[in-house]
Amino acid sequence: MSFRILTGEIEHEANTFSKVPTTLEGFRAGALLLGDEIPAARRGTRTALGAAFEAAEKFGWTLSHPLAARATPGGTVTKEAFEQLCSWFLSGAGGCDGALINLHGAMVAEGYEDAEGEILSRLRSVLGPDAPIVVTLDLHANVTEKMAANASALIAVRTYPHIDYYERTWQGAELVDRSLRGEIRPRTVIAKRPMLEGLDYGRTQVGPMRELIDRGEALEAAGKALVVSVCAGFSWSDISDVGPSVTVTADGDTTEAQRIAEGFMDHAWETRAFVSTTDTTVSVAEALERAKAGEAGADKPLVIADMGDNPGGGAYGDTTDLLRAMIAADLQNAAFHAIFDPAAVQAGIAIGVGNKGRILLGGKHAPEMGGGPLEVEAQIVSITDGCFRCYGPSFLGGGAWRSFGPSLMLRVGGIEIAVISRREQTVDLAQLSSLGIDPFHCATIALKSYYHFRAAFEPIAREVIKVDAGGLGSAAGPRTYRHVRRPIWPLDDIQL
Numbered sequence: 111m112s113f114r115i116l117t118g119e120i121e122h123e124a125n126t127f128s129k130v131p132t133t134l135e136g137f138r139a140g141a142l143l144l145g146d147e148i149p150a151a152r153r154g155t156r157t158a159l160g161a162a163f164e165a166a167e168k169f170g171w172t173l174s175h176p177l178a179a180r181a182t183p184g185g186t187v188t189k190e191a192f193e194q195l196c197s198w199f200l201s202g203a204g205g206c207d208g209a210l211i212n213l214h215g216a217m218v219a220e221g222y223e224d225a226e227g228e229i230l231s232r233l234r235s236v237l238g239p240d241a242p243i244v245v246t247l248d249l250h251a252n253v254t255e256k257m258a259a260n261a262s263a264l265i266a267v268r269t270y271p272h273i274d275y276y277e278r279t280w281q282g283a284e285l286v287d288r289s290l291r292g293e294i295r296p297r298t299v300i301a302k303r304p305m306l307e308g309l310d311y312g313r314t315q316v317g318p319m320r321e322l323i324d325r326g327e328a329l330e331a332a333g334k335a336l337v338v339s340v341c342a343g344f345s346w347s348d349i350s351d352v353g354p355s356v357t358v359t360a361d362g363d364t365t366e367a368q369r370i371a372e373g374f375m376d377h378a379w380e381t382r383a384f385v386s387t388t389d390t391t392v393s394v395a396e397a398l399e400r401a402k403a404g405e406a407g408a409d410k411p412l413v414i415a416d417m418g419d420n421p422g423g424g425a426y427g428d429t430t431d432l433l434r435a436m437i438a439a440d441l442q443n444a445a446f447h448a449i450f451d452p453a454a455v456q457a458g459i460a461i462g463v464g465n466k467g468r469i470l471l472g473g474k475h476a477p478e479m480g481g482g483p484l485e486v487e488a489q490i491v492s493i494t495d496g497c498f499r500c501y502g503p504s505f506l507g508g509g510a511w512r513s514f515g516p517s518l519m520l521r522v523g524g525i526e527i528a529v530i531s532r533r534e535q536t537v538d539l540a541q542l543s544s545l546g547i548d549p550f551h552c553a554t555i556a557l558k559s560y561y562h563f564r565a566a567f568e569p570i571a572r573e574v575i576k577v578d579a580g581g582l583g584s585a586a587g588p589r590t591y592r593h594v595r596r597p598i599w600p601l602d603d604i605q606l
């Protein structure tokens with residue numbers, strides 16, 4: 111008998127401080143694939159769904175794949191969008207024996223602070239209490255009791271930058287297979303502490319996150335737990351259940367699993383103030399001084415990451431202060447990725463490739479943070495439909511096609527500037543090369559990303575430095591919490 115397994119994904123990380131709600135249009139701008147569009151787009155890629163299709167072949171499953179939806183992190187998902195996504199997703203669940211799905215874990219929808227918990231509880235009621243429901247998650251998930259109770263297993267990625275969705279999905283596929291054969295009955299428990307932040311924002315290179323992941327993998331290898339997942343949480347979601355968590359999946363009895371989870375969270379609590387050196391920022395002036403000093407004869411780029419306006423954390427992606435400073439410094443052989451501004455793209459299209467004209471760039475969403483519109487006299491070098499195929503290894507997926515909508519590259523002095531119609535952080539070299547920017551031979555590349563860019567850009571950089579040039583993701587950005595549970599560290603002074 112062939113088992114029927116639900117697969118698919120709904121991925122969104124909610125920055126509830128953003129004033130731009132995430133609508134269905136926001137998902138369409140990212141990826142919104144239905145039914146047969148999904149294998150065509152994901153089979154053969156190193157994505158979660160790419161692994162699910164391969165696993166289905168290995169285990170002889172018939173897959174139901176109603177929906178793959180991903181929006182760039184942004185504001186709270188509208189009720190209408192959430193209900194439509196659930197409706198599509200659950201329409202494929204009827205008659206399934208289990209599920210192997212990919213969720214982010216930090217989605218917030220109107221009316222549902224714990225959007226993934228709601229999705230999983232609806233899915234559980236369709237599939238029944240005994241069906242294996244195995245979920246891969248981002249390690250920035252704000253994991254909840256409701257998620258742990260309704261999933262059989264939660265498997266968070268173990269890398270930041272996240273490059274192991276494929277491997278984690280295979281791990282999940284094995285659990286689904288063993289469950290269907292009656293070999294195991296996975297149950298998942300969770301531990302948390304009163305922490306808004308911690309675990310070094312999820313960095314997996316050194317520090318507490320690395321230690322706990324290693325300990326978890328040792329327990330898995332020794333057969334003491336089926337899965338141990340460590341999540342750093344996402345503190346830009348102003349919700350009660352925000353913060354780091356550890357979930358442990360056991361076969362049957364969960365007493366020992368709960369003890370393990372609590373011990374891991376004790377360590378997360380004790381190390382809560384640990385922050386990696388990669389978090390250090392320098393001033394924009396110092397960054398540009400270093401760029402200018404090293405630009406002659408540079409054989410590799412200096413990469414300047416602007417964490418303040420990182421669309422990957424839900425920021426608007428259109429701040430201009432860093433670019434303004436680069437133009438004022440007259441950088442040569444430099445690239446800037448990117449200004450999110452559909453109107454500027456249209457203005458550039460009207461001017462035409464090869465022509466020069468004046469364009470107003472960005473600064474529209476929150477001119478008080480990171481700079482208002484920047485008027486430039488620019489040469490339009492290239493115009494594309496924004497489609498490109500990812501090199502990898504970022505979470506966008508090596509081999510997967512992505513699109514940032516009508517896009518252009520324009521030149522102002524010695525700086526090549528990408529302007530895009532769909533908001534996203536800079537994580538793949540093809541985002542530049544598809545517009546005609548050669549990332550390997552630039553002297554300086556400025557980009558909007560907090561940490562994910564490192565997977566692709568660190569290997570080609572002579573040096574990486576980080577600036578905070580303002581924006582919704584800025585350390586100085588306005589964050590007034592109203593919904594997080596209190597007391598909570600670091601907002602409150604707590605002794606445990």
Ligand SMILES: [Zn+2]
Nearest residue numbers: 248249250272
């Ligand atoms: Zn993440």
